[in-house]
Amino acid sequence: MVNKQYNKEIEELTVNLEGEYWSTYVDIQMYIMAANIPHKDQIRIVQDSALILNEAMENGNAVKEVLGERTTEYCENAIKEINQILSSKDKLLMSLEKLLFTVSAIFSLFSSLLIIDFIFSRNIVLQSNGDVKIEVIQILQLVILSIWFLLINKTNKKLKTPSFIKKTIIFIIFIISLFIFSLIIFSIFDTIAPESLFLNPYLLLIITTISIIITYFFSKWMDKNGR
Amino acid sequence: MATGQLLKGVLEGCILGIISKKETYGYEIVEYLHRYGFDDILEGTVYPILLRLEKRGSLSSEYRKSEIGPMRKYVTITEVGTKELGEFQESWIQLQRAVKLSTCETIINDLD
Numbered sequence: 001m002v003n004k005q006y007n008k009e010i011e012e013l014t015v016n017l018e019g020e021y022w023s024t025y026v027d028i029q030m031y032i033m034a035a036n037i038p039h040k041d042q043i044r045i046v047q048d049s050a051l052i053l054n055e056a057m058e059n060g061n062a063v064k065e066v067l068g069e070r071t072t073e074y075c076e077n078a079i080k081e082i083n084q085i086l087s088s089k090d091k092l093l094m095s096l097e098k099l100l101f102t103v104s105a106i107f108s109l110f111s112s113l114l115i116i117d118f119i120f121s122r123n124i125v126l127q128s129n130g131d132v133k134i135e136v137i138q139i140l141q142l143v144i145l146s147i148w149f150l151l152i153n154k155t156n157k158k159l160k161t162p163s164f165i166k167k168t169i170i171f172i173i174f175i176i177s178l179f180i181f182s183l184i185i186f187s188i189f190d191t192i193a194p195e196s197l198f199l200n201p202y203l204l205l206i207i208t209t210i211s212i213i214i215t216y217f218f219s220k221w222m223d224k225n226g227r
Numbered sequence: 228m229a230t231g232q233l234l235k236g237v238l239e240g241c242i243l244g245i246i247s248k249k250e251t252y253g254y255e256i257v258e259y260l261h262r263y264g265f266d267d268i269l270e271g272t273v274y275p276i277l278l279r280l281e282k283r284g285s286l287s288s289e290y291r292k293s294e295i296g297p298m299r300k301y302v303t304i305t306e307v308g309t310k311e312l313g314e315f316q317e318s319w320i321q322l323q324r325a326v327k328l329s330t331c332e333t334i335i336n337d338l339d
Contacts, residue, residue: 013298051300052270055254067271077275085282
């Protein structure tokens with residue numbers, strides 16, 4: 001409910017932004033949402049920045065005249081102010097929040113893999129037809145990928161149209177890294193039949209985890225470089 | 228105009244002073260600062276200061292539509308802010324006197 005209200009407010013604020021005002025807003029949003037500060041402060045800064053850009057556009061002032069030469073410097077100053085005021089309790093809560101997010105991501109992956117293992121070890125759903133099994137596993141893998149895709153976009157979904165291109169690039173990188181690591185693993189264990197490898201939930205977990213780590217660091221790098 | 232660290236400290240007090248006069252918003256604060264002689268100040272410089280003051284409890288803010296239409300974040304000074312402003316004014320008077328005495332040639336000569 002709160003998010004819906006917030007989405008509505010931010011949409012009202014950004015609906016008229018055009019050109020450099022809109023692209024600067026997107027840059028600020030990306031930078032701030034990736035910053036290590038409480039979520040409520042991230043929202044506050046993004047919202048205030050949207051107001052500043054709106055006002056600038058209405059008054060015909062260029063972005064540089066309002067925010068300075070470098071938008072990242074503006075963002076860094078705002079983040080610095082928040083960090084200076086944060087209490088140790090706030091910092092602890094932030095760490096716990098991150099830990100919880102990581103644990104829940106790993107748990108959701110692991111539980112999905114256990115379900116796969118359960119279904120195929122008991123032949124509950126399918127008889128032993130190799131091709132159909134692989135197809136179903138691939139579908140389940142896609143479900144896992146989708147869960148992860150939703151998780152990495154959890155923050156962005158709270159804001160209006162962060163960047164469709166960025167989302168797509170992250171997703172493509174994730175898929176590519178998954179295939180590369182699958183190939184590496186398969187080449188290491190080439191004596192084992194591919195079907196049995198696919199059925200091994202722990203191996204699948206390793207592949208997916210490595211892919212997630214790559215995606216995570218890549219998206220962080222993209223955020224830092226303002227792409 | 229003063230630059231760097233000195234300006235940074237002074238600006239906080241000046242912004243509090245402007246807000247103490249009336250309820251206002253970011254763009255208007257910058258306009259006042261320009262009028263008073265802070266020519267190079269941008270809204271991007273003022274915003275982090277407003278953020279700091281608000282987090283410290285010196286200001287309170289409210290988002291609402293202005294009379295002419297656009298949504299704005301209006302800020303007002305709190306009791307904490309008023310107290311801080313008083314302290315800033317005292318410190319500034321002392322600093323001003325100290326700087327004047329230190330840099331005024333005739334007084335330095337008298338000391339000799």
